[in-house]
Amino acid sequence: MNDAHFEPKILAFCCRHCAYAAADLAGGMRIQYPPNVRIVEVPCSGRVEVTEILHAFERGVDGVMVAG
Amino acid sequence: MIVAEQKPLAEIMELLGDARKVLVVGCGTCVTVCFAGGEKEVGILASALRMMSKLEGHPMEVDEATVQRQCEWEYIDPLEERLGEYDVVLSLACGIGVQAMNERFPDTLTLPGLNTTFLGLPEEQGVWEERCQACGDCILGLTAGICPIARCSKQLLNGPCGGSQNGVCEVDPDIPCAWQLIWERAVKLGRVDQLLEIQPPKDWSKSRDGGPRKIVREDLRLVEAE
Structure with a gap:
């Protein structure tokens, strides 16, 4: 993949009660989001620790989003 | 409590030298409550070391362990069977913990990842002050x-x-x-x-x-x- 077509891999930690529900609703409404965003449902965005974000980078993601 | 702070990452990398397999050992007592060398800090530092060594082109294998108290034989003895597989141990305990590891396990070099700073207390969240010089x-x-x-x-x-x-x-x-x-x-x-x-x-x-x-x-x- 060259730089002109670089599409970052994004990991999104989404709170079950809001951001994940919003993504679910988007799906229900047939609204698409890019496939390079991977969602991990968490019980609360406060659950996300620094170590989880670092592990994501270690495993090759380009960006991490914490949504809640 | 004993208050310490982590050494800069560049200094830790220099201390580790060409070690390829490292065990980062935290301590669950004083340095956990001053957020310098507990289980969480061990995880963060180990991750940072893995990424930094990878970026430098010499990936390092970094494992993690945290004991309840690194300054007492009873708590560090269970580490013995694991130590043979590592080039060095990086301790995130105070200077007492680092020396306890070196004394108890003379065949394995344990390096310090923290600067032990003083005996003190948390004056407020995130602020520690010296109170005793023993x-x-x-x-x-x-x-x-x-x-x-x-x-x-x-x-x-x-x-x-x-x-x-x-x-x-x-x-x-x-x-x-x-x-x-x-x-x-x-x-x-x-x-x-x-x-x-x-x-x-x-x-x-x-x-x-x-x-x-x-x-x-x-x-x-x-x-x-x-």
């Missing part, structure tokens, strides 16, 4: 419960000095004058008379001036049967 001859009973050895920049026994201005120390306006604090508290407690007595020079032989210290409690020692 001088071996506590005088808090003479100084209204405030230690001039740890908190006066000159360690005066008969303060304050002329550098005390508006309640702060001439060394740094962020340092409250310990003797001002002592005086104010003594006034409040009605114990000013005690402060008017001149204190003789301190016996520093009970501190570090007497060399490394040791306490032996015969009543607690385990005596092996003859």
Whole structure:
């Protein structure tokens, strides 16, 4: 993949009660989001620790989003 | 508690040198509560080391372990069976923990990942202050419960000095004058008379001036049967 077509891999930690529900609703409404965003449902965005974000980078993601 | 802070990552990388397999060992006591070397900090540092070594082109295998107290044999002994597989151990304990590891496991080099800084307390969330220098001859009973050895920049026994201005120390306006604090508290407690007595020079032989210290409690020692 060259730089002109670089599409970052994004990991999104989404709170079950809001951001994940919003993504679910988007799906229900047939609204698409890019496939390079991977969602991990968490019980609360406060659950996300620094170590989880670092592990994501270690495993090759380009960006991490914490949504809640 | 013992208060410490983590060494800069670049210094830790330099200490680790060409080690390819490293065990980062945290301590679950003092350095956990001052957020310097507990399980969480071990995880963050191990991750940072893995990423940094990968970026530098020499990936390092970094494993993690945290013991309840790195300064007691009972807690570190279970690590022994794992140590053979590592080039070095990086300890995130205070200097006592690092030395305990080196003494107990002489075949494995344990390096320090922290700078042990002082004996103190968390004044507020994220702020730690020095309170004790372990001088071996506590005088808090003479100084209204405030230690001039740890908190006066000159360690005066008969303060304050002329550098005390508006309640702060001439060394740094962020340092409250310990003797001002002592005086104010003594006034409040009605114990000013005690402060008017001149204190003789301190016996520093009970501190570090007497060399490394040791306490032996015969009543607690385990005596092996003859």
